[in-house]
Amino acid sequence: MNPAQNPDRLKFVYWAILAAVLLLPPLIFENRGYYLRIATLVLMFAGLGGAWNIIGGFANQVSLGHAAFFGVGAYTSTLLLKFFGISPWLGMVAAAVIAGLLSLMIAVPTFRLRGHYFALGTIAFAEVLRVLFLYFKGITEGPVGLSVPYLGDSFWHFQFRGNLGYYFTALTLLSLTCFVAYRVKVGRLGYQLRALSNSHEAAEVVGVDTYRAKLWASLLSSMLTGAWGTFYAQYLYFIDPDTVFGFWTFSVKMAMVVILGGLGTIWGPLVGSAILIPLDEWTSAVFTGNLSAVSRLIYGGLLIALILWQPRGLLFWFTEMSERRRRKRRSLGNPETETGA
Amino acid sequence: MSEILRLEKVTKRFGGLVAVSAASFAVNQGEILGIIGPNGAGKTTVFNLIVGLHKPTDGRIVFNGREIQGQPPHKIARLGITKTFQTISLFNDMPILDNVVVGALLRHKKVGDAVAEARRTLAKVGFDPDITSSPGDLGLVDRARLEVARALATGPSILLLDEVMAGLTPTEVKVAVEMIRGLRHEGITLMVVEHNMRAIMSLSDRIVAFNHGAKIADGSPEEVSNHPDVIDSYLGADSEYVKR
Numbered sequence: 001m002n003p004a005q006n007p008d009r010l011k012f013v014y015w016a017i018l019a020a021v022l023l024l025p026p027l028i029f030e031n032r033g034y035y036l037r038i039a040t041l042v043l044m045f046a047g048l049g050g051a052w053n054i055i056g057g058f059a060n061q062v063s064l065g066h067a068a069f070f071g072v073g074a075y076t077s078t079l080l081l082k083f084f085g086i087s088p089w090l091g092m093v094a095a096a097v098i099a100g101l102l103s104l105m106i107a108v109p110t111f112r113l114r115g116h117y118f119a120l121g122t123i124a125f126a127e128v129l130r131v132l133f134l135y136f137k138g139i140t141e142g143p144v145g146l147s148v149p150y151l152g153d154s155f156w157h158f159q160f161r162g163n164l165g166y167y168f169t170a171l172t173l174l175s176l177t178c179f180v181a182y183r184v185k186v187g188r189l190g191y192q193l194r195a196l197s198n199s200h201e202a203a204e205v206v207g208v209d210t211y212r213a214k215l216w217a218s219l220l221s222s223m224l225t226g227a228w229g230t231f232y233a234q235y236l237y238f239i240d241p242d243t244v245f246g247f248w249t250f251s252v253k254m255a256m257v258v259i260l261g262g263l264g265t266i267w268g269p270l271v272g273s274a275i276l277i278p279l280d281e282w283t284s285a286v287f288t289g290n291l292s293a294v295s296r297l298i299y300g301g302l303l304i305a306l307i308l309w310q311p312r313g314l315l316f317w318f319t320e321m322s323e324r325r326r327r328k329r330r331s332l333g334n335p336e337t338e339t340g341a
Numbered sequence: 342m343s344e345i346l347r348l349e350k351v352t353k354r355f356g357g358l359v360a361v362s363a364a365s366f367a368v369n370q371g372e373i374l375g376i377i378g379p380n381g382a383g384k385t386t387v388f389n390l391i392v393g394l395h396k397p398t399d400g401r402i403v404f405n406g407r408e409i410q411g412q413p414p415h416k417i418a419r420l421g422i423t424k425t426f427q428t429i430s431l432f433n434d435m436p437i438l439d440n441v442v443v444g445a446l447l448r449h450k451k452v453g454d455a456v457a458e459a460r461r462t463l464a465k466v467g468f469d470p471d472i473t474s475s476p477g478d479l480g481l482v483d484r485a486r487l488e489v490a491r492a493l494a495t496g497p498s499i500l501l502l503d504e505v506m507a508g509l510t511p512t513e514v515k516v517a518v519e520m521i522r523g524l525r526h527e528g529i530t531l532m533v534v535e536h537n538m539r540a541i542m543s544l545s546d547r548i549v550a551f552n553h554g555a556k557i558a559d560g561s562p563e564e565v566s567n568h569p570d571v572i573d574s575y576l577g578a579d580s581e582y583v584k585r
Contacts (some may be wrong), residue, residue, distance in 0.1 A: 119364055142396070186452070187452060188446055188452055188455075189436075189448070191439060191442055191443050191452070192437050192443065192446070193447055193456075194432065194434065194439070194443075195432050195440075195443040196437070198431070198432040198433055198434055198435065199430050199432065201394060201414070201426075201430065202426060202431070202432065203417050203432075203443065204393075204394070204413065204414035204418070205394065205414045205415075205418060205423055205424055205426075205492075206423055206443055206444040206447065206491055206492060206494075206495050207415050207418035207419055207423070207444065207446070207447030207495050208415055208443065208446075209413075209415045210415070288358060313498040
């Protein structure tokens with residue numbers, strides 16, 4: 001019995017492979033090692049991409065300012081911990097709420113903008129926040145940055161020894177992100193977002209409240225991004241405005257993993273992240289010292305090559321390949337295929 | 342016949358250009374109202390004003406006794422007025438079925454119900470309800486048909502069809518005319534912009550003619566086609582529809 005004939009069985013095989021791939025790193029890599037750290041960062045950027053995808057991919061409203069939500073999330077939980085001793089887990093919830101509120105504020109002026117102007121508007125917002133967090137030194141310590149107070153390794157404090165705890169936290173948060181994205185995609189909102197991404201006017205005329213649909217997408221996207229901000233702060237123990245509100249460090253990178261993996265897909269961000277993050281780390285590690293400029297050049301060059309090769313994302317290439325193989329098998333007249341399941 | 346929609350001195354200016362100038366006419370429940378006029382007469386602008394894509398500069402649009410001018414299109418769609426686009430504007434990145442599902446979601450909260458409704462609507466306009474291809478695979482006729490299906494799935498009481506027969510062969514026009522008559526039998530009021538005179542003359546209960554943004558005639562197909570201003574501006578004296 002070939003599993004390819006039974007869609008349920010095929011699905012099970014895919015899930016099993018995915019689970020195995022995701023559970024492998026903690027088994028084969030050392031807890032305090034460099035590789036598990038990269039694996040954790042892969043999960044984090046997959047999650048950030050997944051969150052970004054809800055507005056950037058499904059609705060094709062390309063935001064290049066999502067670092068705004070990420071940074072606000074990171075600062076919210078860290079400040080709550082520093083000044084009030086509130087557990088970062090609760091801080092993460094607060095981060096999501098505040099990032100969500102911020103997205104509603106940003107929506108008012110930016111949702112009038114379309115295409116490139118929307119992207120520019122979101123960049124401006126993230127930059128304004130970066131400057132504000134640099135300016136209010138009394139609370140944020142400005143450019144010096146904030147260290148997350150170390151309270152000892154415990155689950156309640158969201159502080160773990162080595163990478164293992166963070167890896168599984170990231171895996172949980174990534175599952176949540178993918179679940180939300182999936183529910184959006186197959187639900188009412190998903191249809192409306194795809195419709196308006198093709199034409200706002202046509203969507204409106206057949207009854208889609210495009211403003212409201214984008215508001216919901218943006219709210220969910222920003223809340224998840226804010227929660228990931230808390231994760232980052234707890235993992236790195238240190239945040240500063242130039243990094244967490246950064247254009248290159250986060251805004252562009254979270255869009256990048258989605259574009260590389262597949263816009264508007266559930267698994268595209270994970271595929272994109274699994275390639276982009278190790279590639280980034282590898283080129284930085286191999287070309288050091290005088291060659292560090294070369295590292296960026298190679299990193300950029302490889303990215304351009306990948307995107308030129310598969311402009312619709314690597315996931316698209318993968319599904320295309322498996323589809324082609326299935327068709328080939330069928331055309332060969334495999335008797336098993338003919339009888340089906 | 343009871344009135345369902347009324348335009349009262351509706352004017353639309355784009356900068357210095359007057360696209361529609363003080364247009365007044367009524368639409369009756371269950372009728373097929375044809376709208377004719379040369380290119381640039383303001384027919385599509387009238388449609389866009391009714392469905393809310395444009396705000397009138399002046400005037401009132403009354404639907405079932407309620408002023409609707411200036412409301413956003415999705416609210417007007419919910420009230421029961423929608424249109425098809427002259428420059429066909431499908432959701433090209435979505436499968437054919439999903440295009441129609443978007444429309445059906447207006448009256449169905451659950452996606453499953455909307456999908457079932459969309460399949461029924463597809464069948465109604467002559468598509469295979471289990472179709473899996475995408476709009477890009479369709480020819481012009483079918484693209485126009487899909488526009489109609491998507492609009493129909495919203496469950497409108499008034500449907501505005503903007504040149505759905507453009508580019509159709511005479512045989513295809515016949516099919517389209519039958520389809521539109523079928524919609525009226527279901528109780529849908531139709532407003533039809535069309536340049537195909539044969540089709541619009543046989544289809545319409547009443548015709549409104551426009552020129553330079555102003556209404557120049559309003560009446561039965563025969564009255565309108567013999568109106569001197571309509572002959573002058575649109576039909577020409579040697580038209581087969583003009584009595585000599």
